[in-house]
Amino acid sequence: MSRYRELYKELKEVLPFYKRTSQIAIEVCLYVIHSIGEDIEAKEGWSVFNKYYLRLSEKRVTAEHQRWLYMVRKYWHSYGSRFYWNRDLDDYMTHMERERIFTIEEGHIRINPSCQVSVERFLLFRNFLNSLPDEEEIKKEVYCEKIFYRNQEAFELNVESSSDELATLPAYREKKIYTIRQDKDWNMILAEMGGIFSHRPSIQLEILDGDELKLDGLRHVVGTLGSGKSTLKQALIYDAVKNEHLKIAVVENSISKLLELWMLLKQCGIRAIPFISTSSEEIYLREYLAACRGIREIKNSDEIAILSGNCILKAVAGDETEKYPCNRLLNEQSVPVVCPFFGACGHQFRIRELIDADVILITPQAIARSKVAKPIDNYNRSMYELLYDLMELIIVDEADDIQQDFERSLMVTEHINREQESILVEIEKLYKKVEGCSVIKNDLYNFKQDFERMKSHLTLMERIFIKYHDIIEHYNNKNILINVLRDKVLKGFSYEKVLIDGKETSFEKLLLEYVKLTDGMYGITEEQLGNEIKTMLDFLFDFHWTGSYAEKKIEENSLALLKRYGVTYAPDIKNKELQFQRYILLMLLVPFDVMLKRLVRLYSSVYFEMEGYSKSVRMFAGIREQMRHLVTEPCFGMLLGYKLEFKDHLLYIDALRYVGVGREMLLNWSGAKEELGKKGPGILCLSGTSLAPKSAHYHIAKKPDAILYGKPEGKIYMKFKPLADGKSYIRISGTNERQRKENLKKMIDKLADTLRACLSKSQYRKIMIICGSYQEAEAVCAKLRYHNFNAYFVNEDGAEKKNYMVYRKDIERFPVLSNYADILVVPLIVISRGFNILDEDGNSYFGTEFYLARPYMVPGNYANEIQMIHYQLDKIIDAVKKENKDYQNRMLAFRKACFAKFIHVTNITYWKSLNEEDREIMTWFILIQMKQAIGRLQRNGNESFVFLCDSAFCDGLQKQGTELSPSTSTIHSMEFLLESIMEDKATKILYQNFYEAICEMNREAERIYCNLQEEDE
Secondary structure, three states, X not given: OOHXXXXXXXXXXXXXXXXXXXXXXXXXXXHHXXXXXXXXXXXXXXXXXXXXXXXXXXXXXXXXXXXXXXXXXXXXXXXXXXXXXHXXXXXXXXXXXXXXXXXXXXXXXXXXXXXXXXXXXHHHXXXXXXXXXXXXXXXXXXXXXXXXXXXXXXXXXXXXXXXOOOOOOOOOOOOOOOEEEOOOOHHHXXXXXXXXXXXXXXOEEEEOOOOEEEOOOEEEEEEOOOOOXXXXXXXXXXXXXXXXXXXXXXXXXXXXXXXXXXXXXHHOOOOEEEEOOHHHHHHHHHHHHHHOOOHHHHHOOHHHHHXXXXXXXXXXXXXXXXXXOOOOEXXXXXXXXXXXXXXXXXXXXXXXXXXXXXXXXXXXXXXXXXXXXXXXXXXXXXXXXXXXXXXXEEEEOOHHHHHHHHHHHOEEEEXXXXXXXXXXXXXXXXXXXXHOOOOOOHHHHHHHHHHHHHHHHHHHHHHXXXXXXXXXXXXXXXXXXXXXXXXXXXXXXXXXXEEEOOEEEOHHHHHHHHHHHHOXXXXXXXXXXXHHHHHHHHHHHOOOOOOOHHHHHHHHHHHHHHHHOOOEEOOOOOOHHHHHHHHHHHHHHHHHHHHHHHHHHHXXXXXXXXXXXXXXXXXXXXXOHHHHHHOOXXXXXXXXXXXXXXXXXXXXEEEEEEOOOOHHHHHOXXXXXXXXXXXXXXXXXXXXXXXXXXXXOOOOOOOOOEEEEOOOOOOEEEEEOOOEEOOEEOOOOOOOXXXXXXXXXXXXXXXXXXXXXXXXXHHHEEXXXXXXXXXXXXHHHHHHHHOOOOEEEEEOOOOOOOOOEEEHHHHHHHHHHOOOOOEEXXXXXXHOOOOOOEOOOOOEOEEEEEEOOOOOOOOOOHHHHHHHHHOOHHHHHHHHHHHOOOHHHHHHHHHHHHXXXXXXXXXOOOHXXXXXXXXXXXXXXXXXXXXXXXXXXXXXXXXXXXXXXOHHHHHHHHOOOOOOOOOOOHHHHHHHHHHOOOOOHHHHHHHHHHHHHHHHHHHHHHHHHHOOOOOOO
């Protein structure tokens, strides 16, 4: 039994009058709030146990109390949620009035004067909290005699158990700090490394404050393209490991980069190990084998060896399933045990190597989602926590990209009803097993019935919305939050109070109660519903009509409901058809949400009954349990929304879930467990675009500590080249899908001569054409080939193979795969970072880029939208602290302000409608992506040529006499923004070259288009 469970058992023995463990847990948490002295309403007690408390409260929280808060977050993390806190608080307050030590008076937590139990409970709770272990080793039982696959009793294996004790990872490693001095002899370190490193250019690093840089806490080093960031990273690892004996982790944004670094470190004699999940291992192995040119390359590849672990037990057992049995092995007493082959298994090779590794190489996705299982790690830690405990330095390469990866890992998008890898596909697999059972009862019956209802309901939604053209136009590929949709529906109607069945009510009250069904993770119970809501749900849940009658019936009933409650359209509603369709969307989306949550809730228990072990639907599993206490909660509460896509007369639905502030995983990593007095590792961020003041998406909120210098970047020649179509210029950004397709074709027709001219001149090299999506890339490529260009396009990995196409993963091999084609058409989001496409001499293969579409933050991309709020969290906190004196009001105001900001961000549309703050954020969003993409042309100091063809880059041209300024021109906004930061040394180093190119382009654009002079070809 774990120490935590032992302590809890002792507490229960002293307090036998408590019937449920949750009642003890709530009382301990109330004691923590009481001890800190935070006088808040009891129902808001949950807010003390989230990571915003110490940032919003004025209380001087002692070290002991900070440790208690950490322990509550670790052991009772659900009490940081309003729903679970108030559920268990209500239960506590309605029982044992004479035994419980706390009560509620006027809404606040108070000592219960009626308590008649003499136990010294405060001392008891204090001892309990101080005795809770911050790390607890719980070993998995060693295999003995017989072993069984869980829920597969037919398989039995008799093997002699090994007497060798398996080595394990320690609980914590004391930290050593690596120091970089200004006069450090990097050339000597590179010479020690030998091989290719001895020929690398010297590292030129300028420390900005003092003569040395201690790598503790969060550190930030910036440098331009080609300044030697990779060389610094590799030399630093070598010196820190070989000479200072540090343990280091390196975070890379792709598995290919991770394996490339692993091979380089191996050549230097560094014991590094790549940590790759099983699913990523299999995917990358297939990709790697596809790229190998012959059997000799395969036989001699260390990468294949590290990616090709085999499970011995599966082979011995004759198990041909895809799953590995590591965590499904039991002894005869059904106790989980360690596999007898663990010490020799190829599948576990990389995991065993973690113990002696000097360097762990890992991706941000693996950090957010993975843990190291027993017996290697007996402390039940996430990888995020394990790296904190055991590493002394963590190097984060391309830190702005990694920050966004962490953000996206906590803003999950899951497919619900697509053909592959979707929630309902997984649920249907289980449904078919249940359907095959001879006896179906209880949860199995409910699960089967709910799945059949869900399938029927989805069919109904599809049939209704495919003919609702206004809904398709306004909500296709847009995020839908049910509460926001509710408010829009209410705003579009007029209504008064009415008498229904002798009771005064209103349409607003009805709709609020109806939408409340979706509250919380699993909604509310039927007992909590009013009769009107039950009637509505019975109607919506139990459709058995066929033909067009179902659609007609729901419209009739919905209209009847409006009439019954005296609802009319609001006077300012211009599109009544859209308003009615929006209302129908809400009426159908609520039961869809309820049914989905019910299915997800039942899935785990039904899976256990069918398979013998638990499994949850990942979408609703949220953050890995072992990591939840270390992650900052969503700033306005957990968000669950949906995205609808109408495509080929079918309706596809994706679920969106926001569960935490991902960037703080990086920014606060070095202090993630400081409440325990455990020093964390140094975090070194490296990048060329992570210094972007006022950028919500790319900026690392830490002033640079050092600058890397290297070979000067090649000169950038930029040209604004809008294409005339009659009296106006062709625009792509901001137009609807049909217009975009037509305008892209027109662009290629008008650019054909310019493209041929560029290809005829060697300095332009090959051409990259940048558009907005994979679909656009394919269409543009087809038009180019119509004009007899040797063009290819990039498509997403896994897409159907087509002529003149390369997959995203193969971009770096494009010259060879395309037999040295002239043009590649690619979406900007794909090419903006990470690919080095080189010729035989190591120069950039491409020298020219044509931007057919201005980059812009796609409306409805909620991951990008929420990052805009995360960027401003400190600003919002400062504002609410000034306006509110007590903590409770601050917390409420903070969440309200964050949600108001979210609603504001989701309504951002056209450039001209942006306020100054939003325009700065959007300018950085465009600028950084363009700078990173242009970097693909600049390898080895090559000059580059860039043409901006979308007239949306300069909206002011469309209207005669409009002054070109940041509010009317994106390219002028870039100039204005960069000009404002050129006084800073670090930003000048990073952006001077790009800034000069923008200025030259703008002066030329003003001369040609504003003064009506002839354009030079």
